[in-house]
Amino acid sequence: MVNILKEFILEAIKASSSYMKKERVRAELQEMIVISVKSGTISDQKSLEEFFSTLDMAALALKAVPYEAYVQIAGAKKSVKLAHEALRWQHEL
Secondary structure, three states: OHHHHHHHHHHHHHHHHHHHHHHHHHHHHHHHHHHHHHHOOOOOHHHHHHHHHHHHHHHHHHHOOOHHHHHHHHHHHHHHHHHHHHHHHHHHO
């Protein structure tokens, strides 16, 4: 009985973690839509539908990019950030 309960709890935690990742993505997309509505970029139902169409196309394009490319991009952005910090530090001297 205890083992069954432990298994159930572990599965619930895994499911919860998976759900939270999906919920975070949904929340970020919703925030993007809200910002676009506030700015007027999305001004009616048609432009909202166009946004979703564009989102679908963008997601398909991003799926074609291998993980290693994202690692390289992340590394390049980190290098640029470090260079900016070094220049700022040098300027403060």
